[in-house]
Amino acid sequence: MNPLQPGSSRDDLDDLLPRFDLRGMDLSLQRMQEALKELQHPAAAVPAVQVVGTNGKGSIACFIHHGLIAAGLRSGLTVSPHLLSWCERIRVNDQLITIEELRSLLQGLQPVVTTCRLTPFEQLICAALVHFEAQRPDWLVLEAGLGGRLDATTAHPHRPLIAIGAIGLDHREHLGTTLEAIATEKAAAIPPGSHVVSAAQLPEVQRVLERTAAAVNASLRWVEPLANDWTLGLPGELQRSNAAVARAALEWIGGDASESISVAAMRKGFAAARWPGRLQWMQWQGRRLRVDGAHNPPAAAALAKERCRWRAADQAQSWVLAIQAHKQAPAMLKHLLQPKDQAWIIPVPEHRSWSLEQLQHAAPELAHQLRGAANATEAFHQLEHDGWPQAAPVVAGSLYLIGHLLETHQLQAE
Structure with missing residues (x-):
């Protein structure tokens, strides 16, 4: 199904x-x-x-x-x-x-x-x-x-x-x-x-x-x-x-x-059993990435634990994160980001969201690892311009974001 x-x-x-x-x-x-x-x-x-x-x-x-x-x-x-x-x-x-x-x-x-x-x-x-x-x-x-x-x-x-x-x-x-x-x-x-x-x-x-x-x-x-x-x-x-x-x-x-x-x-x-949007492989313009609906600190902690089992666990990880404004985004970042990681902060479509500036202020120790983009496509283009990472990027923070990316055909499920 x-x-x-x-x-x-x-x-x-x-x-x-x-x-x-x-x-x-x-x-x-x-x-x-x-x-x-x-x-x-x-x-x-x-x-x-x-x-x-x-x-x-x-x-x-x-x-x-x-x-x-x-x-x-x-x-x-x-x-x-x-x-x-x-x-x-x-x-x-x-x-x-x-x-x-x-x-x-x-x-x-x-x-x-x-x-x-x-x-x-x-x-x-x-x-x-x-x-x-x-x-x-x-x-x-x-x-x-x-x-x-x-x-x-x-x-x-x-x-x-x-x-x-x-x-x-x-x-x-x-x-x-x-x-x-x-x-x-x-x-x-x-x-x-x-x-x-x-x-x-x-x-x-x-x-x-x-x-x-x-x-x-x-x-x-x-x-x-x-x-x-x-x-x-x-x-x-x-x-x-x-x-x-x-x-x-x-x-x-x-x-x-x-x-x-x-x-x-x-x-x-x-x-x-199948449940879309949960640690699922997808593609953007032929390039592979993972998506996950993790949207709160416990889910972010579980995703970070899964990351340790991935083949490229020791490599820098690129994250594309959209987090609703009422969520505990700083705590999520602290679970997800390891020292060499970078995260692109984007808005959740049609929802109030954490901005790059708000997160840099709320989690100053992680500010240097955060980048901003107007949307997921802009973040993906930045990743491509810098050289698509060897460790597949991860899109997370909201199922609303994943649904939007599928609806607008920006991502395709494998």
């Missing part, structure tokens, strides 16, 4: 889905609960695994989804964000919702949208659940958008299984300024009596998860990264932890003899 086929373009639903940043972040579970009641609780009878965390949520959801498909079960998946098309966010097995279906659903939801004052993300989750009601999958895989306690996916009433990705410091303006506060917000999604699976977490996060699970009588299983004899369709060593969470989730789903999921099915599904 690859939603980014040649000729794909970003679907225009601006008349129905205003830009997320125009309304601002407005977390509330009550609106979604009221909306789902108005909609007569679509897909309420379909069990869901909800995927929460800071990083790795999309990868975990992708692995679970493909494992379910390989086992012969119908899986309904909703994820965020998308790269090129809103349709990437809603699918059943390998079939993405069509733009015509999504537009029709969103148009039909407008009375509820108005009455309940739904945010764009809430509209999409409602549309996904209505679509799943019609398609009747065996399981839903719901990737939380932000937090957990007040996330739109938490309004789904039948979430017996919670899969947790790495929890770190991000969205502090909405979830809390400490790791414990953020973990508490995310752990609050755990329903009473549910089953929780998680890879290793930082000690503060582990304590919160254990305390929360005990308080709501939920079982909690910790998992270790998968062994190297598992072939994964997603690159990067960190994916072995994400896949381990997915495997434990699938094992729990398969605990019912009627839904038995074999190890062979899991291996097949994990090998088939």
Whole structure:
């Protein structure tokens, strides 16, 4: 499954889905609960695994989804964000919702949208659940958008299984300024009596998860990264932890003899998994580069760790970075940049972003390694003028940037 086929373009639903940043972040579970009641609780009878965390949520959801498909079960998946098309966010097995279906659903939801004052993300989750009601999958895989306690996916009433990705410091303006506060917000999604699976977490996060699970009588299983004899369709060593969470989730789903999921099915599904924009090789005018959606300090730390495994790890690395203004860009730079590296700072298209000057002021010890460009193309031309680096450049900082570069055909996936 690859939603980014040649000729794909970003679907225009601006008349129905205003830009997320125009309304601002407005977390509330009550609106979604009221909306789902108005909609007569679509897909309420379909069990869901909800995927929460800071990083790795999309990868975990992708692995679970493909494992379910390989086992012969119908899986309904909703994820965020998308790269090129809103349709990437809603699918059943390998079939993405069509733009015509999504537009029709969103148009039909407008009375509820108005009455309940739904945010764009809430509209999409409602549309996904209505679509799943019609398609009747065996399981839903719901990737939380932000937090957990007040996330739109938490309004789904039948979430017996919670899969947790790495929890770190991000969205502090909405979830809390400490790791414990953020973990508490995310752990609050755990329903009473549910089953929780998680890879290793930082000690503060582990304590919160254990305390929360005990308080709501939920079982909690910790998992270790998968062994190297598992072939994964997603690159990067960190994916072995994400896949381990997915495997434990699938094992729990398969605990019912009627839904038995074999190890062979899991291996097949994990090998088939694809998730664009994550440590992916692409080309600009025939020259190779890597792209990654790392957009916060924990993800930058994970990307820096991956860099140590690359063939050219000891060579100077060129970075092209676009980072939204509300992100912790100085901390990201400190994770990514080694002494000989250079980074081109560019804006995130259509979003408020860190500028070169702001970053030089905020991280003066790295100022001499930073260069500015108006956009990615200008940065690529500068790299070419200086002699394309032997170590492939890395584009990171925002999935919005990667989506824009694909949409405008500046980059081509290999």
